[in-house]
């Protein structure tokens with residue numbers, strides 16, 4: 001995906017969003033049509049059947065293992081390693097960054113720090129796949145399945161008990177997390193405990209040309225899959241891909257982002273790109289905040305964003321209120337909405 005393509009893509013995404021600014025909602029049929037247009041008009045050369053084909057070199061995927069006593073000095077391993085020195089009794093958190101990023105990204109460091117601030121002795125493992133992330137998006141997506149397999153091999157070779165493994169992936173890393181889950185099932189015939197998809201990547205995975213379930217993150221990839229949608233329909237996936245799908249501020253436009261962007265000078269497209277990045281990254285910010293404060297993001301089960309705005313909640317089920325983020329209960333299922341506007345940080 002070259003820059004011209006990114007711009008065209010964003011213009012259409014912007015128009016779709018503008019058109020539906022009143023009720024930009026995952027259920028809107030017009031938005032689906034618009035997304036279909038984006039997929040077919042701007043990506044005609046992408047053969048979705050081949051989306052997962054390239055083999056990544058496992059020696060180029062690094063695993064930085066942090067523990068409470070070594071929270072500043074991780075031990076590094078490479079894919080296909082057989083000698084992983086880990087305490088298997090602990091819960092293990094894998095953090096997978098997104099496209100154009102590395103394990104050194106600020107939000108990744110913030111998340112590692114957050115886990116140890118709680119003083120809980122986790123294994124926190126940062127998966128660095130920057131070798132395949134720092135290339136164009138349309139090339140990068142062809143390595144997603146292979147990297148998922150390398151992480152699944154790591155989990156299997158390290159003999160980690162699956163119920164204690166939680167894989168958290170942002171954006172394209174969210175799609176990788178899904179493939180970790182699929183490969184674990186192929187290797188071990190059982191599911192991972194939990195996957196969290198932080199605004200899992202939308203473009204080429206998740207619009208009307210929704211690729212098959214076996215090629216993108218979905219609710220079957222782990223015992224429990226939670227999704228946080230913060231820029232659905234632009235950089236993130238508009239549709240549900242979790243056991244429980246959380247949509248802060250209805251899932252596409254985060255209120256603080258637009259306020260910040262509007263303070264800036266620049267063309268509308270520059271502002272839209274800035275705003276979209278901010279919306280996309282909000283999923284990571286919310287998640288890190290939820291590690292510090294488990295009660296921060298109380299969400300209501302709701303049929304749609306419009307219902308949420310009208311305070312029409314689904315109160316009949318046991319899980320009608322759940323916390324978004326790290327401490328989300330495994331009983332959560334379905335659609336959840338919340339507003340972050342009245343929270344002070």
Ligand SMILES: *[C@@H]1O[C@H](CO)[C@@H](O)[C@H](O)[C@H]1NC(C)=O
Pocket residue numbers: 047048049050
């Ligand atoms: C896409 O790839 C599949 C599998 O390789 C192939 O069978 C199919 O013909 C391709 N479609 C197009 C439009 O190239």
Ligand SMILES: *[C@@H]1O[C@H](CO)[C@@H](O)[C@H](O)[C@H]1NC(C)=O
Pocket residue numbers: 057058059060
């Ligand atoms: C994988 O990467 C390693 C480290 O750069 C290199 O030594 C090796 O030759 C590569 N293997 C393949 C099959 O490209």
Ligand SMILES: *[C@@H]1O[C@H](CO)[C@@H](O)[C@H](O)[C@H]1NC(C)=O
Pocket residue numbers: 058080082
């Ligand atoms: C992983 O290592 C084993 C030997 O330990 C080797 O046989 C296998 O080819 C390696 N796989 C990859 C994908 O590098």
Ligand SMILES: *[C@@H]1O[C@H](CO)[C@@H](O)[C@H](O)[C@H]1NC(C)=O
Pocket residue numbers: 087088089090121
């Ligand atoms: C491994 O972790 C468990 C649970 O945190 C702890 O009880 C145990 O002492 C640890 N074992 C070692 C060898 O550190």
Ligand SMILES: *[C@@H]1O[C@H](CO)[C@@H](O)[C@H](O)[C@H]1NC(C)=O
Pocket residue numbers: 102103104128130
């Ligand atoms: C991340 O930071 C470490 C330490 O500064 C450095 O050695 C490493 O090369 C960096 N990795 C990437 C992918 O930039």
Ligand SMILES: *[C@@H]1O[C@H](CO)[C@@H](O)[C@H](O)[C@H]1NC(C)=O
Pocket residue numbers: 263264265
């Ligand atoms: C925007 O442009 C105006 C006029 O050129 C300038 O005075 C102002 O400082 C700029 N604001 C920002 C945030 O760059």
Ligand SMILES: *[C@@H]1O[C@H](CO)[C@@H](O)[C@H](O)[C@H]1NC(C)=O
Pocket residue numbers: 264274277278281
């Ligand atoms: C938006 O633009 C401002 C000013 O250039 C920059 O500081 C900020 O990091 C940008 N935000 C994002 C999410 O890219």
Ligand SMILES: *[C@@H]1O[C@H](CO)[C@@H](O)[C@H](O)[C@H]1NC(C)=O
Pocket residue numbers: 318
């Ligand atoms: C609701 O919770 C009760 C008590 O925990 C349980 O017995 C019941 O099966 C739950 N119902 C559903 C639909 O999960």
